[in-house]
Amino acid sequence: MKDALKISFLTGLFFLLSGSIGAQTLQDYLLIAAENNPKVKAAYSEFEAALQEAPQVKSLPDPTLTVSAFGQMVETRLGPQEARFSLMQMFPWFGTLEARENVANLMAEAKFQAFLETRNEILLQVSSKYYELYELEQQLKFQQENLEILQNYKDLALSRVSAGSGALSDVLQADLLRNESVTGLEVIRLKQDALRAQFNALLNREKSEAVVVQTQIEILPENAIFDTLVEGNPQLEELEHMAASARAREELARKEGMPNVGIGLDYVIVGERMDMAIEDNGRDAIMPMLSVSLPIFRGKYKAARKQAAFMAESYEQRKEGVENQLLADLETALFEVREARAMLELYERQVESSEQVLNLLLSSYRNAASNFEEVLRVRQELLKYQLAVAGAEAGYLTALAKIDYLSGNTLDYDRQK
Numbered sequence: 001m002k003d004a005l006k007i008s009f010l011t012g013l014f015f016l017l018s019g020s021i022g023a024q025t026l027q028d029y030l031l032i033a034a035e036n037n038p039k040v041k042a043a044y045s046e047f048e049a050a051l052q053e054a055p056q057v058k059s060l061p062d063p064t065l066t067v068s069a070f071g072q073m074v075e076t077r078l079g080p081q082e083a084r085f086s087l088m089q090m091f092p093w094f095g096t097l098e099a100r101e102n103v104a105n106l107m108a109e110a111k112f113q114a115f116l117e118t119r120n121e122i123l124l125q126v127s128s129k130y131y132e133l134y135e136l137e138q139q140l141k142f143q144q145e146n147l148e149i150l151q152n153y154k155d156l157a158l159s160r161v162s163a164g165s166g167a168l169s170d171v172l173q174a175d176l177l178r179n180e181s182v183t184g185l186e187v188i189r190l191k192q193d194a195l196r197a198q199f200n201a202l203l204n205r206e207k208s209e210a211v212v213v214q215t216q217i218e219i220l221p222e223n224a225i226f227d228t229l230v231e232g233n234p235q236l237e238e239l240e241h242m243a244a245s246a247r248a249r250e251e252l253a254r255k256e257g258m259p260n261v262g263i264g265l266d267y268v269i270v271g272e273r274m275d276m277a278i279e280d281n282g283r284d285a286i287m288p289m290l291s292v293s294l295p296i297f298r299g300k301y302k303a304a305r306k307q308a309a310f311m312a313e314s315y316e317q318r319k320e321g322v323e324n325q326l327l328a329d330l331e332t333a334l335f336e337v338r339e340a341r342a343m344l345e346l347y348e349r350q351v352e353s354s355e356q357v358l359n360l361l362l363s364s365y366r367n368a369a370s371n372f373e374e375v376l377r378v379r380q381e382l383l384k385y386q387l388a389v390a391g392a393e394a395g396y397l398t399a400l401a402k403i404d405y406l407s408g409n410t411l412d413y414d415r416q417k
Contacts, residue, residue, distance in 0.1 A: 024212050026130050029203060033126045034119055036204040043118035050108040057100035063089040064264075078283050079270045088264035088291060092255070099252040106245035113238035120234060120405055122202060127401040129199040130213065131394040136195065137213045138390035140188050146383045147181040150174055153379070156365075157372060170372040177376055217393055219341070220400075226334060230326040232408030239319035246312035250305050257301035262291030326406050333402040340396035347388045354382040 034040060066086040075081075154174035160166025197207035230236065268285040295301065361375045 025214065026127060029126055029130060029199075029211075030123050032203045032205075033122055037119075037122050037202060038204060040115070040119045040122055043115040047108065047111040047115045050104075050111040053108065054101045054104040057104050058097045060092075060097070061090050063087060078278070078281060078285075079273045081268055081285075082271050083269045085267040085269075086264060086289075087267075088262050088289065090260050090262040090291070090293075092260055093258035094255075096252070096255040096258070099248065099255050103245055103248045103252055106241050106248055110238045110241035110245060113234040113241060116234035117238065120408070124401055124405040126199070126202050128398050129195060129202065130211075131397045131401070132195055133192065133199060133211060133213045134217070134397070135390045135394035136188055136192050137215070138393070139387050140185065140192070142383060142386040142390070143181055143185045143188060146379070147178060147185065149379065150178045150181060153372075153375065154178065160368075165368055166372070173373060173376055177380065217397060219344070219393075219396065226337070226403055228330060228334070228407070230323060230330060230406055230408070233326055233406060234408060235322050235326070236319055239315050239322060243312045243315035243319065246308050246315060250308035250312065253301055253304035253308055256304070257295050257298065259295060260293040262289075262293075264289040264291065330403065330406045333399050333406060336399035337396060337403065340392050340399055344389060344392035344396060347385050347392055350385040351382060351389060354378060354385060358382060 064087070066084075066088075068084040068086075070081055070083065154171055157166055157170035157174055161168055161171060196209075196211050199211055200207050200209050266285075266287040266289055268287070270284050272281050358375070358378045361378055365372055365375050
């Protein structure tokens with residue numbers, strides 16, 4: 001079973017290996033997190049530890065060797081008894097060892113699903129931070145563009161002032177907005193530093209290590225079909241294996257209430273009699289032994305079976321509750337995807353319209369037919385919509401990542417071009 005579960009884990013990681021190890025895509029970062037994150041490694045070590053339980057419980061108990069030396073010789077017809085060696089091996093009831101192994105294996109499988117859940121949760125955090133970094137990268141680009149454009153507006157206003165057809169207040173207003181853009185750039189860079197440190201912490205890397213964020217994303221078609229099933233979520237798989245383990249423990253309690261059988265051998269060293277000559281003088285004695293435990297105190301075995309049955313019922317109820325919550329969370333994530341897509345389309349239209357209005361206002365301003373303050377206002381509105389586009393894109397991608405996580409498809413995160 002250990003080999004099968006390891007193959008399952010490595011097969012999952014194979015999907016992450018399509019990118020270069022240089023960490024240029026989100027999939028590469030997911031691979032690094034899956035391999036290096038301390039929480040993921042700790043969860044996998046717990047699974048490895050659980051695998052070591054089965055070899056312990058399926059083994060027979062150690063045989064017992066008893067050595068007795070007589071301080072005062074016990075005389076027999078063949079001679080005095082000098083020492084006794086007793087060897088006893090106990091055997092549990094038929095099927096008990098297999099039942100113990102089955103319980104241990106089911107618990108190990110539950111630990112493997114717990115490891116998958118820990119890994120998927122970390123990968124979701126990595127994806128979310130990555131998309132936040134993408135949003136900041138886009139905002140940085142728009143703010144830099146805005147700063148350059150405002151400088152051009154300032155130069156235009158200065159030329160109008162020099163020509164005697166403009167007002168100095170126009171220059172000052174452009175300067176005010178430029179100062180806001182400079183501060184906005186500084187704030188974005190500070191946010192990037194903090195977010196980069198959080199991102200690298202998930203990958204167990206130095207907090208200042210560079211993070212490459214792609215500049216383009218892929219928006220799925222409007223009629224895209226999303227996975228709305230949660231049966232593959234590791235949380236449900238874990239609880240299912242826990243319930244199966246509890247039911248197996250109930251069967252184990254029944255078998256442990258049966259007698260244990262012991263088979264042994266007694267070997268007695270007998271000395272020779274010196275006072276007479278008899279047949280078989282001093283012959284050692286060998287005696288086979290049979291031992292049977294008597295489980296007559298039945299209360300503890302009944303209680304163990306009831307305990308296991310209650311635990312199985314508990315895990316099944318918990319699974320139902322977790323499944324209901326996952327389905328509710330999935331509906332929320334689907335709504336967030338549709339909402340982000342709708343807002344993205346709106347903001348993109350607003351950007352296009354604002355650019356058209358701005359071009360008309362600039363043309364009019366050059367001909368002294370419009371107010372410079374109106375030009376600046378529309379320019380800031382355009383910036384607002386551009387920043388909103390970046391936020392909607394990041395929200396859209398994060399919601400997709402949540403859908404993958406809830407449906408158990410965390411490894412299918414490559415949404416970038």
